[in-house]
Each structure stands twice: as C-alpha cells, then as structure tokens.
Amino acid sequence: MSTGASRRWVLGAALALAGCASTHQLRPEALVAQPDSLQVERSLTDTAIDQEAWPDSQWWRGFGDGQLDELITQALAGNPGLRIAEARTRAALAEVAATDSSRDPSAGLSGQAVRGRFSEHGLIPPPIAGNWGTLAQLTATLSWQLDFWGKKRAAYERAVGLERAAQVDSQAARLTLAANIAHVYAQLQQESLQLNVARETLAQREQVLKLTRERNAAGLDSRLELTQAQAALPAAREQIEQLGDAATQARLVLAALTGAGPDRALSIRDPVLQVPMHPVLPGAVPAELLGHRPDLVAQRWRVEAASQGIREARAQFYPNVDLVAFIGLQNLGSATLLSAANRQYGLAPAFTLPLFDAGKRRANLAAQDAQYDEAVEQYNLTLTDALREVVAALSSMNSLRRQQADQRDAQANAQEAYDLSVLRYREGVGNYLQVLSAESQLLAQRSLAASLQARSLDLSVDLVQALGGGFPPQHTGD
Numbered sequence: 001m002s003t004g005a006s007r008r009w010v011l012g013a014a015l016a017l018a019g020c021a022s023t024h025q026l027r028p029e030a031l032v033a034q035p036d037s038l039q040v041e042r043s044l045t046d047t048a049i050d051q052e053a054w055p056d057s058q059w060w061r062g063f064g065d066g067q068l069d070e071l072i073t074q075a076l077a078g079n080p081g082l083r084i085a086e087a088r089t090r091a092a093l094a095e096v097a098a099t100d101s102s103r104d105p106s107a108g109l110s111g112q113a114v115r116g117r118f119s120e121h122g123l124i125p126p127p128i129a130g131n132w133g134t135l136a137q138l139t140a141t142l143s144w145q146l147d148f149w150g151k152k153r154a155a156y157e158r159a160v161g162l163e164r165a166a167q168v169d170s171q172a173a174r175l176t177l178a179a180n181i182a183h184v185y186a187q188l189q190q191e192s193l194q195l196n197v198a199r200e201t202l203a204q205r206e207q208v209l210k211l212t213r214e215r216n217a218a219g220l221d222s223r224l225e226l227t228q229a230q231a232a233l234p235a236a237r238e239q240i241e242q243l244g245d246a247a248t249q250a251r252l253v254l255a256a257l258t259g260a261g262p263d264r265a266l267s268i269r270d271p272v273l274q275v276p277m278h279p280v281l282p283g284a285v286p287a288e289l290l291g292h293r294p295d296l297v298a299q300r301w302r303v304e305a306a307s308q309g310i311r312e313a314r315a316q317f318y319p320n321v322d323l324v325a326f327i328g329l330q331n332l333g334s335a336t337l338l339s340a341a342n343r344q345y346g347l348a349p350a351f352t353l354p355l356f357d358a359g360k361r362r363a364n365l366a367a368q369d370a371q372y373d374e375a376v377e378q379y380n381l382t383l384t385d386a387l388r389e390v391v392a393a394l395s396s397m398n399s400l401r402r403q404q405a406d407q408r409d410a411q412a413n414a415q416e417a418y419d420l421s422v423l424r425y426r427e428g429v430g431n432y433l434q435v436l437s438a439e440s441q442l443l444a445q446r447s448l449a450a451s452l453q454a455r456s457l458d459l460s461v462d463l464v465q466a467l468g469g470g471f472p473p474q475h476t477g478d
Helices: 003-018 059-063 066-078 080-101 151-217 223-257 262-267 294-315 360-426 432-466
Strands: 106-117 132-146 320-332 343-352
Touching: 059 066, 059 151, 059 432, 066 080, 066 151, 066 223, 080 151, 151 223, 151 294, 151 360, 151 432, 223 262, 223 432, 294 360, 360 432
Parallel strands: none
Antiparallel strands: 106 132, 132 320, 320 343
16 A cells, blocks of 8 residues: 555544544633723823833832842842742743654664574474574664644644743743832831931930929929920830831841842841832723733733643544654574665554543543633733722822822921920920820821831832833733
8 A cells, every 4th residue: 555545544534533532512611801891991080191101121220229229130130039930931941842842753763682592383483483593673763643633733832832921920020029129128218217207206305304304403393294204215215126126127028039148138228219209101001001011921821821722632532643664674593684685664654542531531621621711710810900900009199199298287287386395395384295295296297207108119119010010012912
C-alpha cells in the first residue's frame, strides 16, 4: 500500500471512529464582561479629565522625596518576592518551549547486542536454534504525531497564555511592592509628624508647669493645679516613646521590603513627601483601563489559556494519528552487522482512540469548561474591583480636600484659643482648667492634620495603583 493510500485509509477510519465519541453539548457558561456595561460616568462627573494623565512608570518620583525614590529602586532590584515572580515566569517560558517541541517530529538512535542461547523451539531457526548466538541491532527512528484536530496547537497556545500571564504577574508584583513601600513610607511620615506634635506638646507642658510653679509660689494657684501640671509631663513623654517605637517599626518594614537587613532602617530619615492636591483622571476610563491594569491583563491571558484548554480537551475525543519510520541494521550470528544484507526499514502509520473510558474525556472537558468559567468570572470580578478602586480613591480624595480645609480653620481657631488661655492664665485672669481644655483641642487638631496628610498620601498611591501604576498599555481585544 502506498504512503498516500495509507494516509487516506487512516484519516477515513479516524473520522468514522470519531463519531463514537460525543461531547453531548458540553460548553462553558460564563461571558466576559464588557467595560461599557459597567456605568461610571455619573460617579466621575466632578473629576478633571486629561487624556495623558495615566501614571508614569516611575510614579513615585512625583512625591518629590529622593529617599522614597532610593528605597523603591533598591526594592525593585533586591526584593525576594520579585525574584520568586521572575522564577515563575522563567518556568512558564520553559513550559512553552517544551509544549512547542512536542508538535515537531522526534528522532532517535538505538543499538543493542544480545549474547544468549536461543530456544530450540522458538522463532529462531536452525542452526542458531538451541545454540549460543549474538543478536545485534542498530536502528534510527523518526516519529511524528500528526495534529489533525489541533490538540497540540491548543496545548501550545494554552502554555503561551499562561506564560504571558506570568510575565504580567511579575509586573503586577513590582507595582504592588512599590505601592506597599509608598504606603509604609506615608505611615512613617504620619508617625514622624505625630512625634513632632508630641515633642511640641511636651515643650508646651513644660512651659505651663514653669508658669504654674511661679503662680503657686505667688499664692495664685493651689497645690492641686501644680500637681495637675506635673502629671501632664509623664503622659507626654509616654506618647513620644510610643510614636518613636511606631516610627522604628515602620523603618524596619521598609528595610525588609527593600530586601536589606535591619541596619538599613537606621539610615532612613524622616520623610518629606509632597502630595498633589487635585487628582486628574485620564480619559477613556473604563475602556482603556483594561490595558493599563496588569492584573486585568494577566487575568485576560488566563481566560485565553483556559479557552485553549477547552480546545485541547475537545480534541481528546478524536483519534491520535502517528507516523513512525525506521531504518537500521540487524544481524543474527557471526556475520558483520555493517552489511547491506542486514538492512531493515519500514513505515508504520497508526491511530488510537479509546472507545470506552468510563466518561474520563467528558469529565476532563467539563473540568476545562469549569476552569474557563472560573477564569472569566475572576476577570469580571477584577474589572469590577478595578473600577470601584478608581472611583473610591477619587471620591475619598475629593472628600479629604474638604476635610483638610475645615481642619486648617479649626486648628487656627484652636491655636488662638490656646494662646489666649495661656495668656489669661499668666495674667491671673484664667485658670488651669481652661488651659487644659484649650490644649486638648489644639492637640486633637494637630494630630488630625498629620493623619489627614498621611491619608492624602495613601489615597494618592491608591489612585496610582488603581490606574495601573504606569504599566504599558496592552491590547485586550477579543
């Protein structure tokens, strides 16, 4: 039978047997959400729009603090978590290469020489039968599994999708690391500002204590006022210790995030971050957000990989078609192996199709359908969360600006009230309780100012992260 006739026979038999297997209408159920179906226009009506306002790849430089730039640069170069993500990317790339190689023909060379006694009643005829002899063989083999149904192609595309998702995951890990450092750095600034407030409070209370002693010596205050003024100092010192320890802990976290040891924390100075007060939203949100968010891009690649997994599982319902060719030499006896008379060669087309597997292939296809549904719904959830994060950050920033304006007015009033209470107390008109009351309000406003500034920094980082953190735009079309 000729090679062409063998090929037609194999294809005909395979197509006939393929009818024995059926997917029975198994298919995935989930649908990829479109960004236009998620309405955000009304939520963004009060936000300034700039088509070029997507974050820069080194967005942290916009805070104007060289120390923060140094910490993030060091972390991106030495954090162990990033090296883990990069190792996963290399593993996924190797899987792509391995899957791709399975689509090509493979060749091998084998040889053997067996010395033994042959059976008198076996396949070997006399005079070798019943005697000792040598069977020598040298064979070159070429095999190729034909990909008629696209199974190997689908496996390759699936591996490519997972590898690209791993690459984008690595970029997402870099963004998360930079954002975490910025958040901890903002926390350190808050602790530093609060610490300055606590030190100023201690200095104020020491002045009030001095004044109270003078009044007590002059007979204007009783022992009670003096005791109250003395008791206020240990509390201020305790607050300084607590805030100092919190700042130390923040510095230790920053050192760990950079991949350095605890001694790195000793060289971290107080932050001097600047916060942009008027957030601007880039145009075409949410449509272009799909390509700027690394988590969305990575999840979309997982959806693509899952769809290829379905193609691969469906191809399992069709026969495997293999071509095997061999050529070599075989010799039995004492004659030399390297002789034209010992040559052998052949071509062996074959197909395999399990006719009964107790539902194994259907279960595998159902599992792939479910994995696709999971990937799609995870993508939809990620898209919904992404839009929520953008709107939430913008809404909180707008609210925070109003809070900061009110706080500045309140602090100015509290400072004036405190100064007047101390002046009245010094002149003998007021009393110590009025000083305590005014001081309490002033301290609350100073503490609130530090908290609001830190909150402003956090929200700025949140918005940058929600907008993709400078991730280069990727195509995410169907």
